[in-house]
Amino acid sequence: MEEHENSRCENCIIRQINSFKALKKEELKQMSDHKETRKVKKGEILFKEGERLSGVYCVRSGISKLSKLSDNGKDQIVKLAGKGEVLGQRSLITSEQTNLSATALEDMDVCYIPKNHIQESLMQNPVFTNTVLKRMASELKTADHTIVNMAQKSVRQRLARGLLYLGDSFGTDEDGFLYLQLSRSNLADIVGTATELLIRTLTKLKKEGAVSISGKRIKLEDKKLLYAIAEGI
Amino acid sequence: MEEHENSRCENCIIRQINSFKALKKEELKQMSDHKETRKVKKGEILFKEGERLSGVYCVRSGISKLSKLSDNGKDQIVKLAGKGEVLGQRSLITSEQTNLSATALEDMDVCYIPKNHIQESLMQNPVFTNTVLKRMASELKTADHTIVNMAQKSVRQRLARGLLYLGDSFGTDEDGFLYLQLSRSNLADIVGTATELLIRTLTKLKKEGAVSISGKRIKLEDKKLLYAIAEGI
């Protein structure tokens, strides 16, 4: 029985945009033979903080949030991961439990890749290891940046930055609305505040003409203004 | 003229506690021949955010803060680096400017290692690369944790955690006082708050018997209590 082109890692377009592009043909072949494709529905959990993973997830389509529960019971979204991102890689590298939970914000297609393939390539393919290292170093940089934002900036500033980030990372639909439609509470969990305050702050931005809102959908009307707000008027 | 044992990387004890332990004898020899030892006085800056480094610093003694300036003009300390830490590695890996500034909090002895040695080893010694990768992954985990703390916890909670961190990382002197004596404003920059509020919060902790204070020196009197406070009473 013939496999479809798409289902082979060697032919997967996703590979072009993540560290897997550094893998050799032989490694990809191995990987492809043992991977499992999986569909994840919006709201489903890929893994929970504290779990031990036996592999990683490569996102083919859809968007997932990576979040961590604080002692006070609130979720903080640390990162959004879309097409091409590899989930679970960090904890695999340190052989620890995951420190974040991954939840689908949209229906997703992912590939599950058993960890031994990744680990072998890490040991034997220096180019791959270097690519992963670069990626990790780059994530660390943005994490440091986020720390400063969280510690030093107001909710208003963080919201402005968050909206710009959503626009840059996931784009807009034909009408200019943010492609990714987050619930208010998810948006609050990105900004790191309570839902109520998020709503009030968003409303202010609307009154000032920085954004417009239609139901769940948000449009960035004045990016310059948002940038100015984010940097602290 | 004979070199002292200590001045050779091959014999350096520091190496045992960082990624350089994964280097081969030959690499260490090369590195040692080209390194420069340097003394840095308290308050001096090793490098500033935005600079391009042509090497990394390996800390032999003393403690440095890694901080980032926010748009509002305030410094946020992202990390403290003591004996064995390698500064500037992240930006070297991504070939970018540094995203943090490094400032000595005490007199320091550091070794400056030109970047080409590190880069060569990253390309040619997979064990070394893997060690660096593990370290970076582990830093990313703590960074994620810090993000959540900054976003979700009160100044009181963050201070409690910060004090415990100082105790764990740098220990105490014979009287039980924190070894690292930070200025109030440095402490505030770790916690991510204004100096005034930091002082008030610290005073409260003292009244509650969690810490005692003598001048600049701080003693953790009741760690259990501090833990409880950090997790959110």
Add this chain to the structure above:
DNA sequence: CGACGGTTTGACCAGTCTCAAATAAAGTGG
């Protein structure tokens, strides 16, 4: 229709920031 979950609004309180001024400590030059 009624129940449900997510959204919005109001009111209120607690937490945090800022400015200014008083005090203490640390340097500096004679």
Add this chain to the structure above:
DNA sequence: CCACTTTATTTGAGACTGGTCAAACCGTCG
């Protein structure tokens, strides 16, 4: 070593931001 300058710490008061609770609202789905 002292007198003086500068820097760090502490305290107070007031304004502002952000968090919480409760209730109203709305759209969806069974």
